[in-house]
Amino acid sequence: MKTGIVIKAYSGFYYVKDDEQGGIYECRLRGRFKKKKKRAIPGDRVGFQDLGSGLGVIEEIFERKTLLTRPTVANVEQVIITFAAKDPDLHYKLLDQFLIMAEAAKLQIVICLNKIDLVDEEVARKMLKLYEEIGYKTLYCSAKTKVGIEDLRETLKDKISVFAGASGVGKSALLNAVQPGLKLATGEISEKIRRGTHTTRHVELLQLKDGGMVADTPGFSFFDLEFLSSEELPYLFPEMVDYIGQCRFQDCIHDHEPGCVIKEMVENGKIAKSRYENYVTFLHEIQEKEKQERGY
Ligand SMILES: Nc1nc2c(ncn2[C@@H]2O[C@H](COP(=O)(O)OP(=O)(O)OP(=O)(O)O)[C@@H](O)[C@H]2O)c(=O)[nH]1
Ligand SMILES: [Mg+2]
Ligand SMILES: [Zn+2]
Incomplete structure (x- = not known):
């Protein structure tokens, strides 16, 4: 049996990156998982059978070290909570919700403020001051002017990370800036609002050249905190x-x-x-x- 990591999952197909050769296999889940209503998610480590021609069957889903439910991704170590300095405006209540989810999942947390080219540098630096005082690591970036991209690249190196943030904050644009070869689709905000669609549609785990993997995710800005208890x-x-x-x-x-x-x-x-x-x-x-x- 081969082992690998699920990099993308949709409509019953699981794209698994083989640990040894790094090839991508299009896999189905063994029937018994379906009976148990168990499924694999991006980031899952799996054992699979090679059926030839790039096809496979997932036989085993290994225990998850971490689990984030929104976006749904397993085994990540670090979450890059992304907001824009402007377009869309920084929404602090949403930031606190993202932070709670990440704290509950026990992930390393980085708050990334993108689009700082749209406001005064000084204004941008003040926007996350409170969070720095609390002790959170912050990054100030512009996918457009490339400010802060080197720091972001360093932050992602050798780790499995996930980007989280509302649609239009520039998650895909930041990843393109970190690694131009990725060529991820990005979309105009006005277009997103008009059509009510997200540019990134699926969680996808990407391999970074410098080492590490990162998941680009569809934006979302709604949470339910209902799985938490008031005591915690x-x-x-x-x-x-x-x-x-x-x-x-x-x-x-x-x-x-x-x-x-x-x-x-x-x-x-x-x-x-x-x-x-x-x-x-x-x-x-x-x-x-x-x-x-x-x-x-
Ligand atoms: N001015 C400016 N515009 C940016 C920057 N980063 C991204 N944008 C623009 O913001 C828009 C949205 O960027 P995306 O990368 O598609 O945003 P996203 O967060 O991936 O959105 P979803 O995939 O829908 O979740 C695009 O028009 C980008 O060109 C930036 O640093 N500065
Ligand atoms: Mg995107
Ligand atoms: Zn009290």
């Missing part, structure tokens, strides 16, 4: 973690409780108000779902 939510905000357990009440959820150390930190400016407000919004969404599940 504070742990997904790194600036809150140190204070958890110090509040007056052991079961403090940092909302309306008196003697809440987290709220105190918001008042004295140690925790940003915008982050805390988003925390409360997400908390209420999750609590709403938990209430429905309990039936009262």
Whole structure:
């Protein structure tokens, strides 16, 4: 049996890159997976049988080290959360949602601000300042002028990464800048809005020349945080973690409780108000779902 990595999956076909020769096999899943409603996703490590002529059958899906559900991709180590400085505008609540998803999946996180050619350099650098203070790694790039592309290339080297971000922020354009040979399709924003379509349609894992792989993904800007629990939510905000357990009440959820150390930190400016407000919004969404599940 050969082993490889699923680089793309659609309509029942799985494109598997062979570990040894690097060739791409068009594979089907062995029937028993379908009965168990199990399927392979990009990034999955699989064992497959070579049927000749570039065709194969996946016999085994190996255990996943990490799993990101939006975009759906397995075994990535790092997520490049991408926003544009302008067109479309940076949406901070969405950024916080992306960060929570990545924290929950226990991935290394990089926040990448693209299209900095569209605003003043100084303005761009201020846009992610808060996130740098929290400790997140940031990159300022322009796929157009190539500013920051060398740093991005270095960040991607020898790792398996995934790009995540809304449609039109320039994920595919950035990858083309990192490695011009990729020739990924990019699309005008006005066109995306008019037709309501994304330019990138499928998750695809690409091989980087300098080592490493990276997944280009279709943009999305909707999340449901409902798979999270209200108890775990504070742990997904790194600036809150140190204070958890110090509040007056052991079961403090940092909302309306008196003697809440987290709220105190918001008042004295140690925790940003915008982050805390988003925390409360997400908390209420999750609590709403938990209430429905309990039936009262
Ligand atoms: N001015 C400027 N425009 C850019 C930059 N990067 C990308 N664009 C433009 O933004 C538009 C969208 O870029 P794409 O790379 O298709 O965006 P995407 O994030 O891959 O979008 P989806 O595939 O739909 O998720 C294209 O018209 C690009 O030319 C940049 O750094 N500066
Ligand atoms: Mg794209
Ligand atoms: Zn509290």
